[in-house]
Amino acid sequence: MITALTALLACQLAGEVVARSLGLPLPGPVLGMILLAAVLFVRGPGRDQDLAVVADHLLRHLGLLFVPAAVGVMLHLDLLARAAGPIALAVLAGTLAAIGFTGLVAARLLRSRGGPDAS
Amino acid sequence: MRPELAELWVYLSASPLAALTVTLAAWLVGVRVNAAARGHALANPVLIAAMLLVGLLVVSGVEYQTYFEGAQFVHFLLGPATVALAVPLVRQWQRLRASGPALVAALVAGSAFAAGSAVAIGWALGADQAVLATLAPKATTTPVAMGIAEQIGGIPSLAAVVVILSGIAGASLGPAVLTLLRVRDWRARGFAVGLAAHGIGTARALSVNETAGAFAALAMGLNALATALLLPLVWALATG
Numbered sequence: 001m002i003t004a005l006t007a008l009l010a011c012q013l014a015g016e017v018v019a020r021s022l023g024l025p026l027p028g029p030v031l032g033m034i035l036l037a038a039v040l041f042v043r044g045p046g047r048d049q050d051l052a053v054v055a056d057h058l059l060r061h062l063g064l065l066f067v068p069a070a071v072g073v074m075l076h077l078d079l080l081a082r083a084a085g086p087i088a089l090a091v092l093a094g095t096l097a098a099i100g101f102t103g104l105v106a107a108r109l110l111r112s113r114g115g116p117d118a119s
Numbered sequence: 120m121r122p123e124l125a126e127l128w129v130y131l132s133a134s135p136l137a138a139l140t141v142t143l144a145a146w147l148v149g150v151r152v153n154a155a156a157r158g159h160a161l162a163n164p165v166l167i168a169a170m171l172l173v174g175l176l177v178v179s180g181v182e183y184q185t186y187f188e189g190a191q192f193v194h195f196l197l198g199p200a201t202v203a204l205a206v207p208l209v210r211q212w213q214r215l216r217a218s219g220p221a222l223v224a225a226l227v228a229g230s231a232f233a234a235g236s237a238v239a240i241g242w243a244l245g246a247d248q249a250v251l252a253t254l255a256p257k258a259t260t261t262p263v264a265m266g267i268a269e270q271i272g273g274i275p276s277l278a279a280v281v282v283i284l285s286g287i288a289g290a291s292l293g294p295a296v297l298t299l300l301r302v303r304d305w306r307a308r309g310f311a312v313g314l315a316a317h318g319i320g321t322a323r324a325l326s327v328n329e330t331a332g333a334f335a336a337l338a339m340g341l342n343a344l345a346t347a348l349l350l351p352l353v354w355a356l357a358t359g
Contacts, residue, residue, distance in 0.1 A: 008199040015202070025347035027262040029201035030340050036205035041212070052210075055203035058196065059332070062322035063165045064146040065197045066286070068190035069261065070169035073283040075176065075183050079276060086244035087281060090254045092292075094237040095285045095315050098258060099293040101236075102229030102338075103302040103311035109221035110306055 004054035011036040132181060138189025145171040158327065163291040165319055201260075201318070204336040207325070211333035218306060218334075225307075226338065229314045230345045233258035248358070249274055255354065256346055257281045260317045263343045271354045282317065289316025290323040309334035314342045 014035055016028030024031070040048060080087050131137040148171060149164030156162035176186055187194070208215065215222070237254040246254070252273030256264040261282045268278035293312050302308055305328045312320035313335025321339050325332030 005199070008202045011202045011205075012198045025263070025266060026344060027201075027260065029198040030260070030263075030343055032198075032202040033205045033208070033336075033340060036202050037208050040205060040209040045209075052206050055206035058200045058203045059207070059322075059325055061146070062200055062318065062325060063149075063163075064143070064168070065193055065200055066165050066283070066319050066322065067142055067146055067168045067172065068187060068194040069279075070165055070283050070287065071172045071176070071190070072183055072187065073280045074169055074173045076276070076280055079274075079280050082274075082277070083241070083244075083246045083250045086241040086246035086250065087254065087277075089244060090237045090240040090246075091257065091281055091284045092288050094233070094240050094254070095258070095289045096292055096296050097236050098229060098233035098315035099289055099311045099320075100296045100300050100302075101232045101311075102225060102314050103297045103307050104300055105228045106221065106225035106310045107302045107304045107307035109224050110218055110304055112221075 001050065001054055004048075004051040007036070007051055008032075008054070008058075011039075132185055135189030135192065138186045139192055141172065141175060142168075142190050142193050145169075145175075160291050160294040160323060163287060163323065165322070166287050166291060197318070204321070204340075207329055207333040208336055211330060214306065214330060215333065215337060222310065222334075222337070222341075225310060226314070226341050226345060229311065229338075230258070230342050230349075233315050233342070234346065234350055248272065250277075252354070253277045253281060256350055257285045258315045258317065259343045259346045260339065263347050267347060267350055270351050283319070286316045286319030290319045293320060294323070294327075305331040306334045310338040313338035317343075 011032035012029050015030070015032030018024065019026055019028045019031050145168040146164065149167035152167050153159070153162045153164045172186075176183065234255045237257050238251050241251050241254045249272060252271045253268045255271065255273070256267035256278065259267070259282070261279050264278045264282045265275040267273075269275045289312060293316060294308070297308050297311060302311070309324040309328070309331030312324050312331075317339050321332065321335040324335035
């Protein structure tokens with residue numbers, strides 16, 4: 001488990017270092033994700049069972065990790081006072097419209113080009 | 120308050136232990152409620168846990184900064200967990216690669232629609248330009264959205280609020296929208312939720328179906344990249 005955690009932290013650290021030193025507009029963890037995917041891909045399947053177990057445990061409770069930030073947001077709803085109506089509608093209707101639109105486009109494109117995988 | 124109780128309170132509010140414990144406990148309540156609702160998206164565990172904790176902080180009068188000193192250990196794990204998304208991505212690699220061209224096209228369309236619809240709604244309702252610049256990157260993960268908002272004249276702290284609220288809205292109501300539109304393909308469902316509701320949407324997708332989770336993680340990462348690269352350019356052209 002410690003080996004797996006070290007690998008995750010090392011990838012994040014590498015991502016942070018690269019993002020900051022090159023001034024990339026991506027957060028370190030997203031670069032770290034790309035880096036780890038590349039490493040796992042090169043090493044081939046089945047070699048990193050320990051990492052897979054730790055990753056699955058962490059991701060099963062991914063939502064938990066957003067809770068402290070969500071608490072902060074709910075205590076700072078007064079920031080919305082600047083334009084509460086437009087922001088609320090953009091957040092709610094905008095997000096749901098984007099999900100619906102993207103879902104329809106992706107489903108249609110996947111049906112025509114991605115093969116029969118409507119599982 | 121009796122002196123020994125007061126002393127206990129001083130200890131509890133100064134140590135990260137209490138904040139950490141209530142955060143995990145509130146999450147477990149959220150997960151139980153979600154399970155009791157048979158995993159219905161509306162019973163979103165992030166929303167339930169956050170509301171419980173907000174109530175607790177308001178009632179006890181504890182400052183958010185004090186609470187966060189404990190909760191930051193949970194918050195910190197967001198970084199390694201984001202890196203860990205590589206595992207389902209690699210596991211689902213065959214499916215992702217087979218869908219490559221379709222996903223790139225869906226990314227471009229979805230990314231433009233997510234930013235465009237937010238700005239259009241805000242503009243139609245008379246929001247000022249700083250608010251519009253804050254709404255534009257709202258589909259991306261928090262650090263990306265804050266960075267872009269700052270770059271194009273928005274308000275970073277407001278961007279954080281808007282991003283988290285969009286994530287909760289998308290994760291709790293998005294699945295119903297997709298069902299209504301008869302989008303049944305797990306790949307498309309995951310991709311849509313990850314693109315428009317970033318990590319909170321991805322967390323929801325992962326808890327329902329691993330294929331949906333992998334496509335959500337991919338969409339989240341790709342949309343962060345596309346929005347960070349393209350939105351500042353488009354914004355400069357449109358407002359220039």
